[in-house]
Amino acid sequence: MLDATRSPLHPAARETLLAALDAGWADPRRLHREGRQARLLLDRARESIAASLGARPDEVSFHPSGTHALRTGVAGLRHARRRAASRMLTSAVDRAVLLLDAHEADPDAEPLPVDRLGRLSPATLREALVTHPAALVAVQHANGEVGTVQPVTDLHDVCRAADLPLLVDGTASLGRMESPGAWDALAGDAATVAGPPVGVLAVRTGTRFDLPGPRWEPEHGREVEDPWVPLVLAAAEAWQHAVHERPAEEAAARALTDRIRAAAAAVPDVEVAGDPADRLPHVVTFSALYVDGESIVGELDRRGIEVASGSACTSSRLEPSHVLAAMGALTHGNVRVTLPLAAVRSERADDVDALCRELPTVVAELRARLGVDDL
Secondary structure: OOEOOOOOOOHHHHHHHHHHHHHOOOOOOOOOHHHHHHHHHHHHHHHHHHHHHOOOHHHEEEEOOHHHHHHHHHHHHHHHOOOOOOOEEOEOOOOHHHHHHHHHHOOOOOOEOOOOOOOOOHHHHHHHHHHOOOOEEEEEOEOOOOOEEOOHHHHHHHHHHOOOOEEEEOOOOEOOEOOOOOOOEEEEEHHHHOOOOOEEEEEOOOOOOOOOOOOOOHHHHOOOOOOOHHHHHHHHHHHHHHHHHHHHHHHHHHHHHHHHHHHHHOOOOEEEOOOOOOEOOOEEEEEEOOOOHHHHHHHHHHOOOOOEOOOOOOHHHOOOOHHHHHHOOOOOOEEEEEOOOOOOOOOHHHHHHHHHHHHHHHHHHHHHHOOOOOO
């Protein structure tokens, strides 16, 4: 399994979920014993995840998914500044949901350009803020498709100078690498660390945040209902294990993705995307000239090797990657690898061996069928 955007639950998270079905099933707003116990468990989970993010518990809310948390962050920051501006600035390599939100708020707004590695320059953001009044800036911590880490601290400095909030999308990175320290709002997803798909949103105290519509009580007014406590407990358990195991896990994953990058680069007319060093440790994307990504995925799958292709946001439709297009990289023949945690896939090194062994043959055979093997 080399397509772990979603993976099996971490064993510890699974055990916690099963135990919580008995211990934390009740409504945490009820005053009876079971309700008070559920509230206590929910509060402990919030404290645990907040500590891993460098946030206060009262800054953290839980949501049905990472995407939901991200959109809630956008809505709250934008609505709070609606009298000043409505535009959201984001980069051309950010998630499709952010690009869509930015376009819906201002159809004339263009995403900010990035360099060949997929990185947004603070100077580019600074220049954009001079000519385009905005309500907020939203950027990713690291790209879930090519792995490139953004200069979040420098981007935050630019936002502070302009008196604008910075929303950091950590849905691909939180738990897999050290959390960014500079943000006004931060979104994450427990599924990134082999937990259930529970979204997390942290909003710094003092940041203007006001969601449109009725004011609800759950999750600091950010959700209509309280989260299901067993899922949150499983998410917190997965997150806690990921933070504890991260140094060893990050080193091991980086060594494996380095091998994939080298093996892919050794195949003629294959381009490996993203920063080779300052990147997510578990993500690799490469593109092969003359063949399409769907064919490569299919051939590898027949050999028992599971990878992905197309945009990480729209991979079910295998659409060309808007990330690679924005970088000026090759979009045809795209293959994306997302390593699972070792805790949920002990055979992942064997999977990498198989990919590195079979990739040259697969690409050569596909090109031969098209009559372009004489390269």
